[in-house]
Amino acid sequence: MNMATNTATDDMGASFPRSLDPDACWAAVVARDPGAADGFVYAVASTKIYCRPTCPSRRPRRALVEFFTTPDLAELSGFRPCRRCRPREGRQPDPAAPHVQRACAFLDARADEGPVTLAAIARHVGVAPPLLQRGFVRLLGISPRQYAAARRAERFRERLGRALTARGCDVRAVASVEEALAAAAQDSPELAVVDLKLPTGSGLDVVRALHAIDPTTRIVVLTGYGSIATALESVKLGATHYLTKPVDADQVMAAFEGRDVTQDRPTVAVPSLARVEWEHIQRVLNDCDGNVSQAARLLGIHRRSLQRKLSKFPTAR
Numbered sequence: 001m002n003m004a005t006n007t008a009t010d011d012m013g014a015s016f017p018r019s020l021d022p023d024a025c026w027a028a029v030v031a032r033d034p035g036a037a038d039g040f041v042y043a044v045a046s047t048k049i050y051c052r053p054t055c056p057s058r059r060p061r062r063a064l065v066e067f068f069t070t071p072d073l074a075e076l077s078g079f080r081p082c083r084r085c086r087p088r089e090g091r092q093p094d095p096a097a098p099h100v101q102r103a104c105a106f107l108d109a110r111a112d113e114g115p116v117t118l119a120a121i122a123r124h125v126g127v128a129p130p131l132l133q134r135g136f137v138r139l140l141g142i143s144p145r146q147y148a149a150a151r152r153a154e155r156f157r158e159r160l161g162r163a164l165t166a167r168g169c170d171v172r173a174v175a176s177v178e179e180a181l182a183a184a185a186q187d188s189p190e191l192a193v194v195d196l197k198l199p200t201g202s203g204l205d206v207v208r209a210l211h212a213i214d215p216t217t218r219i220v221v222l223t224g225y226g227s228i229a230t231a232l233e234s235v236k237l238g239a240t241h242y243l244t245k246p247v248d249a250d251q252v253m254a255a256f257e258g259r260d261v262t263q264d265r266p267t268v269a270v271p272s273l274a275r276v277e278w279e280h281i282q283r284v285l286n287d288c289d290g291n292v293s294q295a296a297r298l299l300g301i302h303r304r305s306l307q308r309k310l311s312k313f314p315t316a317r
């Protein structure tokens with residue numbers, strides 16, 4: 001058994017804060033609880049329709065049901081309001097919903113590429129960046145950057161999962177510290193890939209727990225720029241290798257397969273100084289949503305030196 005744990009490559013400081021407890025929601029639907037009438041809506045995959053918890057229509061099978069905090073969110077996911085319980089009534093659509101929807105589609109299509117600036121997304125959607133930013137936070141509870149980071153992490157997890165499956169591994173992909181610990185407690189993995197940056201908590205907690213459950217589990221950790229100290233800490237806690245992002249499935253497999261040669265020594269893919277600088281600049285620039293002046297201030301250099309650096313091509317590695 002094998003497990004790939006990776007999420008939220010970038011700044012997923014907060015995950016989706018408006019998450020619902022699906023069990024409590026389902027209980028309210030089963031009871032047609034009037035107290036929950038406006039608390040959330042439920043959507044049915046087979047009919048693509050969403051309802052209030054109190055809808056008099058026949059209850060769907062649990063497996064087909066998904067819960068959303070608002071009608072806007074259900075509609076963003078492609079569901080239509082029910083004609084019987086009219087879940088829209090009394091709740092005006094959020095004016096930002098169409099913009100957010102287009103932005104999500106734009107980001108979904110680019111999840112395999114690098115970070116996109118807020119300015120670029122706003123340009124594509126045709127709305128002012130602050131409006132788009134506020135609309136995202138209001139409707140989804142996260143910023144466009146956090147949304148994009150979550151999609152990229154999801155895509156990476158899928159790719160890595162497929163690559164490992166193709167090599168005969170039985171893969172379990174999980175998206176949080178809690179899910180990772182639950183999966184490991186059930187069946188401890190032989191190999192584990194852990195991203196040190198997780199939406200809730202630290203990958204170090206996962207490494208510590210995996211090592212405690214089974215000291216023979218080979219653990220490869222993935223780390224971002226400026227986190228080498230954390231990566232070394234993870235090796236102390238039981239990780240066998242660490243790789244600096246960006247990484248692909250081949251590199252992860254190489255780290256696992258290189259075990260006979262470098263059993264006790266962590267392998268590190270060392271990028272050149274120029275490459276690290278370039279990545280650092282791109283990252284900070286993205287954090288500032290493409291604002292060069294702000295990025296220059298954060299980096300402690302002049303605006304014009306930053307512009308000079310930006311006009312150069314990135315070094316390959």
Ligand SMILES: [Zn+2]
Nearest residue numbers: 051055082085
């Ligand atoms: Zn209904």
